[in-house]
Amino acid sequence: MGIIVQKFGGTSVATPECRDLVVAKIKTAHDKGFNPVVVVSAMGRKGESYATDTLIDLARTAYKDIASRELDQILYCGEMISAVIMTGTLQAAGLDAIMLTGGQAGIITDNNFTNARILKVDPSRILSLLRMGKIPVVCGFQGATIDYEFTTLGRGGSDTTAAALGSALDAEMIEIYTDVDGIMTADPRIVSTAKILDCISYGEVCQLAHQGAKVIHPRAVEIAMQKNIPLLVKSTFSDEPGTLITNIVPEDTTESNVNDRVATGVTYLANIAQIKVNLHDSLNNIASFNIFKSMANNGISVDLINVHPGQIMFTVSEELADKAAAQLREFGCDVQTTLDCAKVSVVGGGINGVPGVMASFIEALSINNIPILQTVDSHTSISVLIKKSFVHLAVTALHEKFNLSC
Amino acid sequence: MGIIVQKFGGTSVATPECRDLVVAKIKTAHDKGFNPVVVVSAMGRKGESYATDTLIDLARTAYKDIASRELDQILYCGEMISAVIMTGTLQAAGLDAIMLTGGQAGIITDNNFTNARILKVDPSRILSLLRMGKIPVVCGFQGATIDYEFTTLGRGGSDTTAAALGSALDAEMIEIYTDVDGIMTADPRIVSTAKILDCISYGEVCQLAHQGAKVIHPRAVEIAMQKNIPLLVKSTFSDEPGTLITNIVPEDTTESNVNDRVATGVTYLANIAQIKVNLHDSLNNIASFNIFKSMANNGISVDLINVHPGQIMFTVSEELADKAAAQLREFGCDVQTTLDCAKVSVVGGGINGVPGVMASFIEALSINNIPILQTVDSHTSISVLIKKSFVHLAVTALHEKFNLSC
Numbered sequence: 001m002g003i004i005v006q007k008f009g010g011t012s013v014a015t016p017e018c019r020d021l022v023v024a025k026i027k028t029a030h031d032k033g034f035n036p037v038v039v040v041s042a043m044g045r046k047g048e049s050y051a052t053d054t055l056i057d058l059a060r061t062a063y064k065d066i067a068s069r070e071l072d073q074i075l076y077c078g079e080m081i082s083a084v085i086m087t088g089t090l091q092a093a094g095l096d097a098i099m100l101t102g103g104q105a106g107i108i109t110d111n112n113f114t115n116a117r118i119l120k121v122d123p124s125r126i127l128s129l130l131r132m133g134k135i136p137v138v139c140g141f142q143g144a145t146i147d148y149e150f151t152t153l154g155r156g157g158s159d160t161t162a163a164a165l166g167s168a169l170d171a172e173m174i175e176i177y178t179d180v181d182g183i184m185t186a187d188p189r190i191v192s193t194a195k196i197l198d199c200i201s202y203g204e205v206c207q208l209a210h211q212g213a214k215v216i217h218p219r220a221v222e223i224a225m226q227k228n229i230p231l232l233v234k235s236t237f238s239d240e241p242g243t244l245i246t247n248i249v250p251e252d253t254t255e256s257n258v259n260d261r262v263a264t265g266v267t268y269l270a271n272i273a274q275i276k277v278n279l280h281d282s283l284n285n286i287a288s289f290n291i292f293k294s295m296a297n298n299g300i301s302v303d304l305i306n307v308h309p310g311q312i313m314f315t316v317s318e319e320l321a322d323k324a325a326a327q328l329r330e331f332g333c334d335v336q337t338t339l340d341c342a343k344v345s346v347v348g349g350g351i352n353g354v355p356g357v358m359a360s361f362i363e364a365l366s367i368n369n370i371p372i373l374q375t376v377d378s379h380t381s382i383s384v385l386i387k388k389s390f391v392h393l394a395v396t397a398l399h400e401k402f403n404l405s406c
Numbered sequence: 407m408g409i410i411v412q413k414f415g416g417t418s419v420a421t422p423e424c425r426d427l428v429v430a431k432i433k434t435a436h437d438k439g440f441n442p443v444v445v446v447s448a449m450g451r452k453g454e455s456y457a458t459d460t461l462i463d464l465a466r467t468a469y470k471d472i473a474s475r476e477l478d479q480i481l482y483c484g485e486m487i488s489a490v491i492m493t494g495t496l497q498a499a500g501l502d503a504i505m506l507t508g509g510q511a512g513i514i515t516d517n518n519f520t521n522a523r524i525l526k527v528d529p530s531r532i533l534s535l536l537r538m539g540k541i542p543v544v545c546g547f548q549g550a551t552i553d554y555e556f557t558t559l560g561r562g563g564s565d566t567t568a569a570a571l572g573s574a575l576d577a578e579m580i581e582i583y584t585d586v587d588g589i590m591t592a593d594p595r596i597v598s599t600a601k602i603l604d605c606i607s608y609g610e611v612c613q614l615a616h617q618g619a620k621v622i623h624p625r626a627v628e629i630a631m632q633k634n635i636p637l638l639v640k641s642t643f644s645d646e647p648g649t650l651i652t653n654i655v656p657e658d659t660t661e662s663n664v665n666d667r668v669a670t671g672v673t674y675l676a677n678i679a680q681i682k683v684n685l686h687d688s689l690n691n692i693a694s695f696n697i698f699k700s701m702a703n704n705g706i707s708v709d710l711i712n713v714h715p716g717q718i719m720f721t722v723s724e725e726l727a728d729k730a731a732a733q734l735r736e737f738g739c740d741v742q743t744t745l746d747c748a749k750v751s752v753v754g755g756g757i758n759g760v761p762g763v764m765a766s767f768i769e770a771l772s773i774n775n776i777p778i779l780q781t782v783d784s785h786t787s788i789s790v791l792i793k794k795s796f797v798h799l800a801v802t803a804l805h806e807k808f809n810l811s812c
Contacts, residue, residue: 016467049456058491059494062425062491062492063494063495064498065497066494067494067497067504071490073486073489074491077482077483080479081461081464081480081483084465084472084476085468086468087476089468091472091476092469092471098475099475099476101479104554148554
């Protein structure tokens with residue numbers, strides 16, 4: 001039997017009209033002979049009663065430092081309510097649906113509440129339900145410890161649930177339904193000529209996500225990649241084909257140059273602060289070590305790290321900039337902080353091996369008079385730190401320079 | 407260690423101000439050296455997002471015949487949200503509280519979803535938490551099957567949870583906190599001289615509840631009675647001593663005549679229909695059997711049954727009257743239905759053995775020109791069926807006749 005995992009995000013299950021569209025997607029898969037396994041997120045957005053953020057706020061109103069174990073128990077309700085409603089809607093449509101929490105679906109995690117890691121997936125209950133002809137509707141974002149304590153998987157957890165189930169069930173496909181038509185070359189609110197990608201590799205989509213694109217959680221992609229299960233990102237609200245994430249490029253792709261293409265997309269992350277530390281002595285390595293150790297001990301993530309003789313540069317998220325600078329001054333460091341920065345990245349599987357890519361990148365920025373504060377590159381991406389006010393200009397310029405509208 | 411179970415109803419946990427009062431009650435018990443085990447209901451009333459009835463409506467909007475297993479999963483969320491909020495509030499007050507679902511608290515039920523029966527209570531986890539100095543906050547109304555399926559216990563389920571835990575933990579006391587000062591001799595909206603009872607027996611309170619008083623669920627009383635654990639019904643919002651439910655009358659009671667008192671309270675149930683069946687043949691017993699079997703097969707509960715030669719009378723709830731009459735007419739019975747009836751009862755542990763009680767009862771009604779449609783009596787109650795329009799008059803007259811204001 002061919003299993004297909006279909007994950008629906010919060011906006012897809014928010015209203016009766018949306019849920020009818022979800023039923024149609026599941027029915028289509030079912031009618032094609034697939035065994036659908038449905039994964040749902042909590043309904044709606046912040047401010048709505050059953051949304052994840054609303055439940056967090058509710059718990060924190062009682063006590064801002066409420067224990068994370070209790071926080072996970074209230075968060076469990078968001079997906080439980082959503083999954084019951086979706087199951088009822090499927091039952092009303094004559095489909096034999098059954099609701100399972102993450103724990104009931106066999107997702108076993110560690111007890112790192114609010115950000116638990118999946119230890120293993122026991123697919124036996126889902127397999128037995130599928131053999132009975134049922135359609136399991138699984139609460140995304142959830143797991144359970146071996147002691148049946150409720151855990152949640154952190155941000156993007158529903159994608160992770162879908163990927164973990166797809167992997168454990170050896171699914172033929174994992175479909176990620178959302179409110180956009182697929183993965184785009186850039187944010188269409190910035191670049192009007194941005195287009196939907198027909199296909200993209202696991203590695204590229206991970207890079208896009210890490211560099212700011214809100215499409216699919218990289219953890220989910222990594223899980224699917226390990227078993228080479230294709231992921232399809234598409235819209236609940238249209239019949240567009242969506243974006244296929246895989247390592248195999250289908251022959252009927254309309255992008256004939258897909259293997260040759262240099263860049264896949266342009267992304268950005270805003271609300272970043274740059275920190276420059278000028279070192280007074282010659283013991284650079286020890287100083288660097290102490291600086292990064294102190295950041296780590298204070299739970300401050302650093303990015304875009306450049307270490308030079310006499311100077312260290314890195315970025316932190318803007319709200320942690322003061323804390324980071326204060327820490328460094330305690331060491332007697334000479335610290336300069338630049339707020340209102342943004343990181344703009346061009347991602348592409350083949351970007352590393354292509355001569356002249358960095359030159360093109362710099363050229364696009366220079367022509368537009370955008371000052372470069374820092375750069376960093378990896379084998380699948382080039383990133384630049386600029387002032388936030390230049391983000392639109394930079395993204396548009398890079399999108400055009402790398403021919404992403406074609 | 408002395409364990410005290412403290413159950414708080416929906417109105418007691420509905421707002422931050424209420425929850426602060428709940429914290430004070432728990433703190434008081436804790437400071438006295440008790441180990442409190444807290445049980446909470448879902449927050450608020452119908453129309454509020456996390457109330458039981460709102461969650462039922464939400465599920466039924468998706469599908470009016472949603473499977474009862476799924477209904478229980480959404481209902482679970484009402485108490486989970488409430489218990490997490492209450493746990494957070496206790497943690498904020500410096501108390502080491504920990505939230506448990508009904509299943510985690512060891513309440514094992516059958517799989518009769520939405521109205522599950524408790525099969526056993528395994529108190530080991532709560533006992534181990536108490537030994538660690540923690541305050542368990544248990545979701546009322548919930549259980550789990552041995553396969554960890556979520557179940558709910560039906561109406562009044564949180565009282566049942568409190569009693570079942572009290573029994574399994576050999577608690578010294580089960581406190582039922584509500585929004586009234588205790589159990590009253592009659593509905594104070596009808597009888598202005600109604601007063602709070604200092605104490606009442608298990609049997610009497612069960613009768614009061616069965617006869618319409620909304621104080622505590624009779625299932626909970628029966629469970630506490632089996633181990634002779636005292637129940638105390640009192641208000642979250644005052645320091646009134648409340649009503650003690652037990653078989654032992656405390657020596658310091660202010661009701662010196664407690665063992666002599668004939669009546670404990672007057673209650674009523676409205677929205678009742680009387681059905682009279684005139685039998686044509688002499689085979690009364692077979693006819694009666696068929697009549698009651700047909701009611702049972704159609705899920706219609708009957709009450710106030712009087713079987714006479716040639717005539718059978720009984721009552722059903724008003725919304726089932728048409729269905730019942732139609733059924734009986736199928737047998738060719740001559741059926742008369744009287745709508746808008748009410749059952750008024752005087753409850754008292756000693757009512758059966760006291761000569762002249764029925765006479766006093768009838769006298770009170772006759773003086774007030776209230777026509778009696780039917781009567782029934784047991785060893786702890788006398789009930790009369792009258793037209794609904796006479797309820798206020800009858801309750802007031804009986805309350806006075808049996809000296810319940812003294």
